[in-house]
Amino acid sequence: MAATDHSRSEAAKQRRQDQLQRWLGSETDQTGSESREISSGSGTRRAKVRFAQGAVFMAACSAGDREEVAALLRQGADINHANVDGLTALHQACIDENAEMVQFLVENGSDVNRGDNEGWTPLHAAASCGFIQIAKYLIEHGAHVGAVNSEGELPLDVATEDAMERLLKAEIKKQGIDVDTARKEEERVMLRDAMAVLAGDGTLTPHPNTKATALHVAAAKGYIEVLKVLLQCRVDVDCSDTDGWTPLHAAAHWGQEEVCGLLVDNMCDMGAVNNVVRARRTSFPSAVQSVMEL
CATH class of the missing domain: 1.25.40.20 (Ankyrin repeat-containing domain)
Incomplete structure (x- = not known):
């Protein structure tokens, strides 16, 4: 402790x-x-x-x-x-x-x-x-x-x-x-909002500063159910934030292997590069490498 x-x-x-x-x-x-x-x-x-x-x-x-x-x-x-x-x-x-x-x-x-x-x-x-x-x-x-x-x-x-x-x-x-409930509140709210969009009763707005989307957040944090609903909403799987990061970048960076698999299954661009590596391509982290080897 x-x-x-x-x-x-x-x-x-x-x-x-x-x-x-x-x-x-x-x-x-x-x-x-x-x-x-x-x-x-x-x-x-x-x-x-x-x-x-x-x-x-x-x-x-x-x-x-x-x-x-x-x-x-x-x-x-x-x-x-x-x-x-x-x-x-x-x-x-x-x-x-x-x-x-x-x-x-x-x-x-x-x-x-x-x-x-x-x-x-x-x-x-x-x-x-x-x-x-x-x-x-x-x-x-x-x-x-x-x-x-x-x-x-x-x-x-x-x-x-x-x-x-x-x-x-x-x-x-x-x-x-309830601190455990509080820590899960973001995922609950995101799932509710995603379901509303799927039902045609809501909209999703990127972060005003970073331009990160709900798909970026779900990918980075491994919110699988949120991600699945968002993909059903036909959101842009290759959307990028102000740093050029796609949801696949976010999932790979945070080691979300299952998320990487879902994004690949939905035909994301596996060759996308962000603004940092635009001049020098680098290999994806192990989370994506393992998906690519399947």
């Missing part, structure tokens, strides 16, 4: 570093000024650079400038604007342990349960960083302790400190949440 807790802690710390790394050098991080120098034949001159309102808003939040944030909101800024990784200003305030900005954003309508591209909610971020006062505040203002990220993890699962675990376990018990 100790080894499991240690590995979970290390994984959470790595995600924390990944979050910070994505922030550094991003459009939001670099939005500190509205002007820059441009060199020309006649010398150096100052030129105005206009940043998107969302980037300016997130930069103001990160700087803790509540007056500027309030002014931007009055001008129509979206308080739930997300960057390329799906991080909102509230996510960032949680990561930065800026309790005052967290409170300001929540009081002004920030979505406490919005997930980033990997399904991490602000509570996941606070839990993984060990910021207990922020976690308490989020919970008091409607944050779901039973929310799961793309890895099927609750905020409890990414908590790295005993005090945080005690807080989240107590809240889970108080709310009567």
Whole structure:
């Protein structure tokens, strides 16, 4: 059990570093000024650079400038604007342990349960960083302790400190949440939505940032029943996300051999390459190799 807790802690710390790394050098991080120098034949001159309102808003939040944030909101800024990784200003305030900005954003309508591209909610971020006062505040203002990220993890699962675990376990018990049911909620909802599409009563929308489809998710996570229904819906078996990954890439990467077989049976393109390997073709992982040898 100790080894499991240690590995979970290390994984959470790595995600924390990944979050910070994505922030550094991003459009939001670099939005500190509205002007820059441009060199020309006649010398150096100052030129105005206009940043998107969302980037300016997130930069103001990160700087803790509540007056500027309030002014931007009055001008129509979206308080739930997300960057390329799906991080909102509230996510960032949680990561930065800026309790005052967290409170300001929540009081002004920030979505406490919005997930980033990997399904991490602000509570996941606070839990993984060990910021207990922020976690308490989020919970008091409607944050779901039973929310799961793309890895099927609750905020409890990414908590790295005993005090945080005690807080989240107590809240889970108080709310009567079945953690096993919560971890399976995504698959249940996806199957329901897929059945609705099959019946002609629903639509499937790719992720707004990554363009990953329900087929990508089902393939990566081995949701076999969801996958079978989606295939009956005649979805594009070779659809690609923004990185050029097809569902077969996702299934192969995560070792979902049965999924690979189903995709191959449905005539997926086994020669597809993603954006990373477009210049140099590589062999598929063992999950696909074993299917190819059948």
